[in-house]
Amino acid sequence: MFSKACEYGIRAAVYIALRSLDGRRVSVNEIAEEIDSPIAFTAKILQQLSRNNIIHSVKGPTGGFEIERAAMDSVKLNMIVKAIDGDAIYVGCGLGLKECNAEKPCPLHDKFVDIRTDLSKMLKSTSLFELATGLEVGLTYLKR
């Protein structure tokens, strides 16, 4: 469904949000450790998220990554997915046709649109805050 990069990106963002709730900045090393991801690869992904203004980075000692409280509400999963995987998942044809729409649909078009609309709605309506709080109270996990 999502690329590895995107999976790491979402997990990282949720972890950063969790820590930012306590006012703590976190380093790439800590993030990679806590979400069980390869450090350097995770660093690249964090760069992308930072460039897309999804997370905030600070260089130097005491630096690291953080997310402002307001951003935790306004940043929805679809923004992270789009920043990393692009919009193929929202736009592309399920059977890989370059052109596939209601005019000239692939055999699966209508059924796919339904699924994708649901997926899209879910991603657009899920905020980092929502996911971070589930983690905070120990209901959910980011590794294993």
Added chain:
Amino acid sequence: MFSKACEYGIRAAVYIALRSLDGRRVSVNEIAEEIDSPIAFTAKILQQLSRNNIIHSVKGPTGGFEIERAAMDSVKLNMIVKAIDGDAIYVGCGLGLKECNAEKPCPLHDKFVDIRTDLSKMLKSTSLFELATGLEVGLTYLKR
């Protein structure tokens, strides 16, 4: 969502079904032409489908691929997806955790289960016959 191999596999199977409705066997070359896919790669995928008894192959002159009328009803998309992409799409965690279930869910688990259940239902209930007939009457397309 699906791998390229799986996309080609579904398109190829639908095309074979379409032709088999007229009692015509089709060659790899014709299939690749009609679904706009790389020939040799498509041949590999057809081998997989054949080994999984999803389509039937005949060697030699007048040979080619075909699907029996009864199989067009019994073969559902989920069987093709499973034969080519395995069951990651049904089983795997949306955020890539090795272990993710109701006991120890990732932050997206519940929302993901909903989407995936819908996708799974759709694939399990869609037969090759259904897709081939849409093509036959010119409502849908396999290339472009």
Added chain:
DNA sequence: CGAATAAAGGACATTTTTATCCTATTAATA
């Protein structure tokens, strides 16, 4: 200012996916 710390980013390596090429096998038919 200098040392230390952390992200940014470029270059490279590995792995997986996608794609191609060539030979072997099978079967029809002239």
Added chain:
DNA sequence: TATTAATAGGATAAAAATGTCCTTTATTCG
């Protein structure tokens, strides 16, 4: 039986995704 047409399958190549390493840049703090 020889030829030819078709799939089967092994080996290899190319491209994309994933992952690593090292240098640069920014910042803090002694």
